[in-house]
Amino acid sequence: MGFFLRWMFAFVLLAATFNPTEYNYIRWATTNYVEELPMTVFLGLLLTIGYLVYLRATLRSIGGGGMFLILTVVCALIWVLYDWGLLSLTNTNVNTWLGIFALSCVLGIGLSWSLVRRRLSGQVDVDDVEE
Structure with missing residues:
Protein backbone atom coordinates (compact mmCIF):
# COMPACT_ATOMS: atom_id res chain seq x y z
CA MET A 1 0.00 0.00 0.00
CA GLY A 2 2.93 2.36 0.70
CA PHE A 3 4.25 2.18 -2.87
CA PHE A 4 0.77 2.80 -4.28
CA LEU A 5 0.37 5.96 -2.19
CA ARG A 6 3.81 7.25 -3.20
CA TRP A 7 3.04 6.56 -6.87
CA MET A 8 -0.44 8.12 -6.58
CA PHE A 9 0.97 11.29 -5.02
CA ALA A 10 3.55 11.50 -7.83
CA PHE A 11 0.77 11.07 -10.39
CA VAL A 12 -1.34 13.78 -8.72
CA LEU A 13 1.69 16.10 -8.53
CA LEU A 14 2.43 15.70 -12.24
CA ALA A 15 -1.23 15.89 -13.27
CA ALA A 16 -1.81 18.97 -11.12
CA THR A 17 1.09 20.67 -12.86
CA PHE A 18 0.03 19.78 -16.40
CA ASN A 19 -2.57 17.56 -18.03
CA PRO A 20 -4.65 17.75 -21.21
CA THR A 21 -7.72 19.09 -19.41
CA GLU A 22 -8.24 22.72 -18.47
CA TYR A 23 -7.74 21.90 -14.77
CA ASN A 24 -3.99 22.22 -14.23
CA TYR A 25 -1.56 24.70 -12.73
CA ILE A 26 0.18 25.68 -15.97
CA ARG A 27 -3.03 26.62 -17.76
CA TRP A 28 -4.52 28.31 -14.69
CA ALA A 29 -1.35 30.30 -13.97
CA THR A 30 -0.96 31.56 -17.53
CA THR A 31 -4.50 32.95 -17.58
CA ASN A 32 -4.71 34.24 -13.99
CA TYR A 33 -1.22 35.30 -12.96
CA VAL A 34 -1.99 39.02 -13.32
CA GLU A 35 -5.07 38.94 -11.08
CA GLU A 36 -3.88 36.13 -8.78
CA LEU A 37 -0.11 36.63 -8.61
CA PRO A 38 0.26 35.79 -4.87
CA MET A 39 -1.76 32.57 -5.27
CA THR A 40 0.15 31.68 -8.45
CA VAL A 41 3.47 32.05 -6.64
CA PHE A 42 2.21 30.16 -3.58
CA LEU A 43 0.90 27.19 -5.57
CA GLY A 44 4.02 27.19 -7.74
CA LEU A 45 6.19 26.99 -4.63
CA LEU A 46 4.12 24.11 -3.24
CA LEU A 47 4.52 22.21 -6.51
CA THR A 48 8.24 22.96 -6.53
CA ILE A 49 8.61 21.57 -3.00
CA GLY A 50 6.81 18.40 -4.07
CA TYR A 51 9.12 18.01 -7.08
CA LEU A 52 12.22 18.63 -4.98
CA VAL A 53 11.23 15.95 -2.47
CA TYR A 54 10.54 13.41 -5.20
CA LEU A 55 13.53 14.24 -7.40
CA ARG A 56 16.01 14.34 -4.53
CA ALA A 57 14.84 11.00 -3.15
CA THR A 58 14.74 9.44 -6.61
CA LEU A 59 18.21 10.65 -7.57
CA ARG A 60 19.65 9.46 -4.24
CA SER A 61 18.03 6.04 -4.40
CA ILE A 62 18.28 5.00 -8.06
CA GLY A 63 20.26 7.80 -9.75
CA GLY A 64 19.94 9.08 -13.27
CA GLY A 65 20.70 5.69 -14.81
CA GLY A 66 17.99 4.02 -12.76
CA MET A 67 15.52 6.71 -13.72
CA PHE A 68 16.36 6.13 -17.38
CA LEU A 69 16.04 2.36 -16.97
CA ILE A 70 12.61 2.57 -15.30
CA LEU A 71 11.39 5.00 -17.94
CA THR A 72 12.54 2.69 -20.73
CA VAL A 73 10.78 -0.28 -19.11
CA VAL A 74 7.52 1.69 -18.87
CA CYS A 75 7.92 2.86 -22.48
CA ALA A 76 8.59 -0.74 -23.58
CA LEU A 77 5.36 -1.77 -21.81
CA ILE A 78 3.47 0.93 -23.71
CA TRP A 79 5.08 -0.30 -26.93
CA VAL A 80 3.96 -3.88 -26.20
CA LEU A 81 0.40 -2.70 -25.52
CA TYR A 82 0.46 -0.74 -28.78
CA ASP A 83 1.88 -3.70 -30.70
CA TRP A 84 -0.83 -6.01 -29.36
CA GLY A 85 -3.50 -3.52 -30.46
CA LEU A 115 12.45 0.59 1.26
CA VAL A 116 12.16 -2.16 -1.37
CA ARG A 117 15.92 -2.75 -1.41
CA ARG A 118 16.03 -2.94 2.40
CA ARG A 119 13.25 -5.54 2.44
CA LEU A 120 14.76 -7.63 -0.35
CA SER A 121 18.40 -7.56 0.69
CA GLY A 122 18.27 -6.80 4.41
CA GLN A 123 20.82 -4.03 3.86
CA VAL A 124 20.20 -0.61 5.33
CA ASP A 125 21.26 2.58 3.57
CA VAL A 126 23.97 4.61 5.28
CA ASP A 127 21.65 7.57 5.75
CA ASP A 128 18.80 5.46 7.17
CA VAL A 129 17.85 6.12 10.78
CA GLU A 130 16.52 3.38 13.03
CA GLU A 131 12.74 3.52 13.17
Missing part, protein backbone atom coordinates in the same frame (compact mmCIF):
# COMPACT_ATOMS: atom_id res chain seq x y z
CA LEU A 86 -4.62 -2.74 -26.90
CA LEU A 87 -3.51 0.88 -27.13
CA SER A 88 -3.86 3.49 -29.85
CA LEU A 89 -1.40 6.38 -29.88
CA THR A 90 -3.35 8.63 -32.25
CA ASN A 91 -5.05 10.63 -29.48
CA THR A 92 -2.74 13.34 -28.11
CA ASN A 93 -4.68 13.51 -24.82
CA VAL A 94 -4.07 9.80 -24.21
CA ASN A 95 -0.41 10.28 -25.08
CA THR A 96 -0.14 13.07 -22.51
CA TRP A 97 -1.74 10.90 -19.82
CA LEU A 98 0.64 8.07 -20.75
CA GLY A 99 3.57 10.44 -20.31
CA ILE A 100 2.28 11.51 -16.91
CA PHE A 101 1.85 7.85 -15.98
CA ALA A 102 5.39 6.98 -17.11
CA LEU A 103 6.97 9.85 -15.21
CA SER A 104 4.91 9.10 -12.10
CA CYS A 105 6.15 5.50 -12.22
CA VAL A 106 9.73 6.75 -12.24
CA LEU A 107 9.12 9.07 -9.29
CA GLY A 108 7.06 6.54 -7.34
CA ILE A 109 9.63 3.77 -7.75
CA GLY A 110 12.45 6.18 -6.98
CA LEU A 111 10.86 7.27 -3.72
CA SER A 112 10.11 3.68 -2.71
CA TRP A 113 13.33 2.03 -3.87
CA SER A 114 15.29 2.29 -0.61
Whole structure:
Protein backbone atom coordinates (compact mmCIF):
# COMPACT_ATOMS: atom_id res chain seq x y z
CA MET A 1 0.00 0.00 0.00
CA GLY A 2 2.93 2.36 0.70
CA PHE A 3 4.25 2.18 -2.87
CA PHE A 4 0.77 2.80 -4.28
CA LEU A 5 0.37 5.96 -2.19
CA ARG A 6 3.81 7.25 -3.20
CA TRP A 7 3.04 6.56 -6.87
CA MET A 8 -0.44 8.12 -6.58
CA PHE A 9 0.97 11.29 -5.02
CA ALA A 10 3.55 11.50 -7.83
CA PHE A 11 0.77 11.07 -10.39
CA VAL A 12 -1.34 13.78 -8.72
CA LEU A 13 1.69 16.10 -8.53
CA LEU A 14 2.43 15.70 -12.24
CA ALA A 15 -1.23 15.89 -13.27
CA ALA A 16 -1.81 18.97 -11.12
CA THR A 17 1.09 20.67 -12.86
CA PHE A 18 0.03 19.78 -16.40
CA ASN A 19 -2.57 17.56 -18.03
CA PRO A 20 -4.65 17.75 -21.21
CA THR A 21 -7.72 19.09 -19.41
CA GLU A 22 -8.24 22.72 -18.47
CA TYR A 23 -7.74 21.90 -14.77
CA ASN A 24 -3.99 22.22 -14.23
CA TYR A 25 -1.56 24.70 -12.73
CA ILE A 26 0.18 25.68 -15.97
CA ARG A 27 -3.03 26.62 -17.76
CA TRP A 28 -4.52 28.31 -14.69
CA ALA A 29 -1.35 30.30 -13.97
CA THR A 30 -0.96 31.56 -17.53
CA THR A 31 -4.50 32.95 -17.58
CA ASN A 32 -4.71 34.24 -13.99
CA TYR A 33 -1.22 35.30 -12.96
CA VAL A 34 -1.99 39.02 -13.32
CA GLU A 35 -5.07 38.94 -11.08
CA GLU A 36 -3.88 36.13 -8.78
CA LEU A 37 -0.11 36.63 -8.61
CA PRO A 38 0.26 35.79 -4.87
CA MET A 39 -1.76 32.57 -5.27
CA THR A 40 0.15 31.68 -8.45
CA VAL A 41 3.47 32.05 -6.64
CA PHE A 42 2.21 30.16 -3.58
CA LEU A 43 0.90 27.19 -5.57
CA GLY A 44 4.02 27.19 -7.74
CA LEU A 45 6.19 26.99 -4.63
CA LEU A 46 4.12 24.11 -3.24
CA LEU A 47 4.52 22.21 -6.51
CA THR A 48 8.24 22.96 -6.53
CA ILE A 49 8.61 21.57 -3.00
CA GLY A 50 6.81 18.40 -4.07
CA TYR A 51 9.12 18.01 -7.08
CA LEU A 52 12.22 18.63 -4.98
CA VAL A 53 11.23 15.95 -2.47
CA TYR A 54 10.54 13.41 -5.20
CA LEU A 55 13.53 14.24 -7.40
CA ARG A 56 16.01 14.34 -4.53
CA ALA A 57 14.84 11.00 -3.15
CA THR A 58 14.74 9.44 -6.61
CA LEU A 59 18.21 10.65 -7.57
CA ARG A 60 19.65 9.46 -4.24
CA SER A 61 18.03 6.04 -4.40
CA ILE A 62 18.28 5.00 -8.06
CA GLY A 63 20.26 7.80 -9.75
CA GLY A 64 19.94 9.08 -13.27
CA GLY A 65 20.70 5.69 -14.81
CA GLY A 66 17.99 4.02 -12.76
CA MET A 67 15.52 6.71 -13.72
CA PHE A 68 16.36 6.13 -17.38
CA LEU A 69 16.04 2.36 -16.97
CA ILE A 70 12.61 2.57 -15.30
CA LEU A 71 11.39 5.00 -17.94
CA THR A 72 12.54 2.69 -20.73
CA VAL A 73 10.78 -0.28 -19.11
CA VAL A 74 7.52 1.69 -18.87
CA CYS A 75 7.92 2.86 -22.48
CA ALA A 76 8.59 -0.74 -23.58
CA LEU A 77 5.36 -1.77 -21.81
CA ILE A 78 3.47 0.93 -23.71
CA TRP A 79 5.08 -0.30 -26.93
CA VAL A 80 3.96 -3.88 -26.20
CA LEU A 81 0.40 -2.70 -25.52
CA TYR A 82 0.46 -0.74 -28.78
CA ASP A 83 1.88 -3.70 -30.70
CA TRP A 84 -0.83 -6.01 -29.36
CA GLY A 85 -3.50 -3.52 -30.46
CA LEU A 86 -4.62 -2.74 -26.90
CA LEU A 87 -3.51 0.88 -27.13
CA SER A 88 -3.86 3.49 -29.85
CA LEU A 89 -1.40 6.38 -29.88
CA THR A 90 -3.35 8.63 -32.25
CA ASN A 91 -5.05 10.63 -29.48
CA THR A 92 -2.74 13.34 -28.11
CA ASN A 93 -4.68 13.51 -24.82
CA VAL A 94 -4.07 9.80 -24.21
CA ASN A 95 -0.41 10.28 -25.08
CA THR A 96 -0.14 13.07 -22.51
CA TRP A 97 -1.74 10.90 -19.82
CA LEU A 98 0.64 8.07 -20.75
CA GLY A 99 3.57 10.44 -20.31
CA ILE A 100 2.28 11.51 -16.91
CA PHE A 101 1.85 7.85 -15.98
CA ALA A 102 5.39 6.98 -17.11
CA LEU A 103 6.97 9.85 -15.21
CA SER A 104 4.91 9.10 -12.10
CA CYS A 105 6.15 5.50 -12.22
CA VAL A 106 9.73 6.75 -12.24
CA LEU A 107 9.12 9.07 -9.29
CA GLY A 108 7.06 6.54 -7.34
CA ILE A 109 9.63 3.77 -7.75
CA GLY A 110 12.45 6.18 -6.98
CA LEU A 111 10.86 7.27 -3.72
CA SER A 112 10.11 3.68 -2.71
CA TRP A 113 13.33 2.03 -3.87
CA SER A 114 15.29 2.29 -0.61
CA LEU A 115 12.45 0.59 1.26
CA VAL A 116 12.16 -2.16 -1.37
CA ARG A 117 15.92 -2.75 -1.41
CA ARG A 118 16.03 -2.94 2.40
CA ARG A 119 13.25 -5.54 2.44
CA LEU A 120 14.76 -7.63 -0.35
CA SER A 121 18.40 -7.56 0.69
CA GLY A 122 18.27 -6.80 4.41
CA GLN A 123 20.82 -4.03 3.86
CA VAL A 124 20.20 -0.61 5.33
CA ASP A 125 21.26 2.58 3.57
CA VAL A 126 23.97 4.61 5.28
CA ASP A 127 21.65 7.57 5.75
CA ASP A 128 18.80 5.46 7.17
CA VAL A 129 17.85 6.12 10.78
CA GLU A 130 16.52 3.38 13.03
CA GLU A 131 12.74 3.52 13.17
